[in-house]
Amino acid sequence: DTEVTQTPKHLVMGMTNKKSLKCEQHMGHRAMYWYKQKAKKPPELMFVYSYEKLSINESVPSRFSPECPNSSLLNLHLHALQPEDSALYLCASSRPGQGGRELFFGEGSRLTVL
Amino acid sequence: SQQGEEDPQALSIQEGENATMNCSYKTSINNLQWYRQNSGRGLVHLILIRSNEREKHSGRLRVTLDTSKKSSSLLITASRAADTASYFCATVSQGGKLIFGQGTELSVKP
Numbered sequence: 670d671t672e673v674t675q676t677p678k679h680l681v682m683g684m685t686n687k688k689s690l691k692c693e694q695h696m697g698h699r700a701m702y703w704y705k706q707k708a709k710k711p712p713e714l715m716f717v718y719s720y721e722k723l724s725i726n727e728s729v730p731s732r733f734s735p736e737c738p739n740s741s742l743l744n745l746h747l748h749a750l751q752p753e754d755s756a757l758y759l760c761a762s763s764r765p766g767q768g769g770r771e772l773f774f775g776e777g778s779r780l781t782v783l
Numbered sequence: 784s785q786q787g788e789e790d791p792q793a794l795s796i797q798e799g800e801n802a803t804m805n806c807s808y809k810t811s812i813n814n815l816q817w818y819r820q821n822s823g824r825g826l827v828h829l830i831l832i833r834s835n836e837r838e839k840h841s842g843r844l845r846v847t848l849d850t851s852k853k854s855s856s857l858l859i860t861a862s863r864a865a866d867t868a869s870y871f872c873a874t875v876s877q878g879g880k881l882i883f884g885q886g887t888e889l890s891v892k893p
Contacts, residue, residue, distance in 0.1 A: 711884060
C-alpha cells in the first residue's frame with residue numbers, strides 16, 4: 670500500500686468542466702510532485718513544490734493549476750482541458766534536497782477528457 | 784531528451800529465469816534510481832545507486848553502474864510471475880528534476 674493517497678482514482682470530464690485532483694501524504698515530506706503519464710510512456714514531470722512553494726514548472730499549460738495548501742496536501746486544478754490531456758496523473762513526495770531523493774508515488778488519477 | 788534509452792523495450796521470460804534490463808543516460812549524475820510500475824498503478828522505488836558505487840544488491844535485485852559509459856543495468860534473478868511490470872531507470876538533472884527513461888516492459892510467464 671502506498672502512503673501517498675490520490676483522489677479521485679478515475680475522473681471523466683468535458684472540455685468546459687472545472688475539476689481538481691487531490692494528493693495527500695503524512696510522511697513529513699516537504700517536496701511534492703505532479704507527473705503526467707500517457708500509455709506505454711514514462712512519467713513526465715509537470716510541477717515540483719518544495720516547502721509549499723512552487724519550485725519547478727515544466728512549461729505546463731495554464732489550464733493546469735497546481736496548489737499546495739499545506740505540507741501534506743497537493744492539488745491540481747483542471748480547467749478547459751483538451752482530449753489530449755487524458756492520461757494518468759501521478760503525485761509523488763520526497764524529502765527535499767539536492768542529489769536526488771527516493772520518490773514515493775500515489776496510485777494515480779486516471780483522467781479522461783471528452 | 785536528457786535521458787537516454789532503456790533496452791530492451793520489452794522482455795518476455797519464463798519463471799525462474801533471470802531478467803536483465805539496461806539504461807543509458809546522457810548527463811553526469813549524483814545517483815541513478817530504478818522504479819517498478821504494475822499496469823495502471825503508481826511507481827514503486829526499487830533501488831538507488833550513487834555515482835561512486837559500482838554495484839548494489841537488494842534481495843533478488845542487482846544493479847550495476849558504469850559512469851564512464853553512462854549506463855546501468857538491473858538484474859532480477861529467479862524471476863516470478865509477480866515481477867511482471869514496467870521497469871524505469873531515473874536520473875536527477877542539474878536542475879534537481881527526476882527524469883525517467885523510456886522503460887522496459889517485463890513479462891514473466893508461469
